[in-house]
Amino acid sequence: MSRPRRAVTRVSGKHAKPYHHGDLKAALIDGAVELISERGVRRFSLAELSRRLGVTVAAPYRHFDNRDELLAAVAVRALEAFWEALTIEAPETDAPEQRLGAMAAGYVRFAAEQPALFGVVFSLGLDKKKRYPELRDAYEKVEGTLQACVAEFCHSDTEAAEALSHAIEATAHGYAALLTDQPGPPDPADIDRAAQQAARTTRALIEGRTALRLSA
Amino acid sequence: MSRPRRAVTRVSGKHAKPYHHGDLKAALIDGAVELISERGVRRFSLAELSRRLGVTVAAPYRHFDNRDELLAAVAVRALEAFWEALTIEAPETDAPEQRLGAMAAGYVRFAAEQPALFGVVFSLGLDKKKRYPELRDAYEKVEGTLQACVAEFCHSDTEAAEALSHAIEATAHGYAALLTDQPGPPDPADIDRAAQQAARTTRALIEGRTALRLSA
């Protein structure tokens, strides 16, 4: 199956000299997002991506040192979409408890609806986030949004705020990861249930937050 | 912890034509555990494993249909160790709240100390757990232990028990996954902190469990 496929994308009328791509770097990122969404991070390959874009397997290496560098670029884009998913359902007019619940739900929903992008972010390891400033910044923006919302609770006690923030993050991540570990497209009903549970669990965490203290 | 070790394989002095491996299937599982612990699931390869065991790349296929089938067998073993890690620090003499906290801590600790084995269990997808009965049983044993402990709380309300059980599982999983997503060996101090936080978060969840109700 799948022949060499030289279908070339460049239709430019001229003498069809398909040297040089318009903007291969951007095309690689776009194509990677698409391909990863189809196959998942694990079965994404540079070779297949190159084939689709009509360039040879060596071409991408002019723009990215290796496969992981490209994935890091995809992760940055994924984190931007992730941040939107977190905040889109949490209008600032709502109370902090409501917003935090909505963020947890958005967290789970994004993971379930875009499992491939979610996987790119969290299967690369945070080390890369330290290696690539853009990636680290994008991630810290997400955590910062959560922390800022939590801070509205614990004005004085920053230590408690941090613990609660991490607890909420871990909880949302747990629901999300357990959901996306399942292969195949998740049932929309399962997504809704998990998202709602994440929101409720977040509120339960807020209720019982005194138990988070070091003394416990 | 248990070194079954297949030793041998072919020390027989004779004319060194060691046809037949003593017990290749067992050796494959043992070797896979070891190799995965060294390299992680992602970079584990049947070829390398075969090389180490002194057999050709085709030999494993006599015992496992493919790479994933072998990984499933490894996952069963991993889940047994996982279950022990959960229960070892949660003696039945303790109160349920204490035990649940200890289980959450054990969950995180196992993930951090045996990231490769943890990864085998949770990077395969639960679908396999439905495909392979042994795997499903081993997983349900883990969840069952958690649920039984939660049930001591909510005698009457099984629905609330299920929600709380899932919430605790998700929380522990979240702390564990966020920790293991980091490449490299985690700092022991980080492990302790995460395990303690997981235990405290579990107790916070128990405290605020009324918010888990559907009405919320």
Add this chain to the structure above:
DNA sequence: GTCTATATCCCGATAGAC
């Protein structure tokens, strides 16, 4: 039934030509 030998195909990465 168990393993060797072999062969195909795909992938990541690099060197050097244009």
Add this chain to the structure above:
DNA sequence: GTCTATCGGGATATAGAC
């Protein structure tokens, strides 16, 4: 910047020795 050519490695399938 891209292509051609190529290397090393891994997954998998099959034929045949024992």
